[in-house]
Amino acid sequence: MAIRKDKMQSVVAGNIESVVLAADTQNGQVVTLGSPVVGERELVNGVAPTDVVTQEIVIISSPEIVYEAGKGILDFVNKAGKPARADHFTVGDNVTVTDDVIDGTSVVDKFLIPVNGKTKLAHANDLTGGTRFAAVVIGKGKVYGQPATTFRVVQA
Structure with missing residues (x-):
């Protein structure tokens, strides 16, 4: 539902992507970069990973702006077919996401890893099995009043 970029190199260096998603997606979910969008110069399709051992994982982090009357920041979603x-x-990035974009229950000093076919990071007790991306949970708290997890990237 929400993301807070506590310490990310992309905030300073600007290493971000413009992606188009096939389904409505929350900030804090993860995708890989697919094929370029036909007819667009800088848009690529953001897709669920199919090979977490080799594919780079990126995190959805659009500005949370809501224009609909009666809706608040917790109602924000990246719409399917629109740029996000x-x-x-x-490695070393620190990010906080609300727990609704994590499969399972995150635990401090345990890991979050991507799963083939999924756009949510999943809890893992260890890093056996192989994955290109991994993060260690360094804290639990709240973002916009919602339960949240802070993680540090240890493999990118």
């Missing part, structure tokens, strides 16, 4: 923002990860 995605950040590349760098």
Whole structure:
């Protein structure tokens, strides 16, 4: 539902992507970069990973602006077929996401990893099995009053 970029290299260096998603997607979900969007110069399709061992994972992080009357920031969603923002990860990045964009329950000092076919990071006790991306959970808290997890990227 929400993302807070606590310390990300992409905030300073600008290593972000413009992606188009096939389904409505929350900030904090993860995708890989697919094929370029036909007829567009800088848009690529953001797709669920199919090979987490080799594919780079990026995190959806569009500005949370809501224009609909009666809706608040917790109602924000990246609409299918519309451009969204995605950040590349760098080892050492710290990010906080609301727990609704994590499969399972995150635990401090355990890991979050991508799963083939899914756009949510999943809880893992260890890093056996192989993955290009991994993050260690460094804290639990709240963002916009919602339960949240802070993680540090250890493999990108």
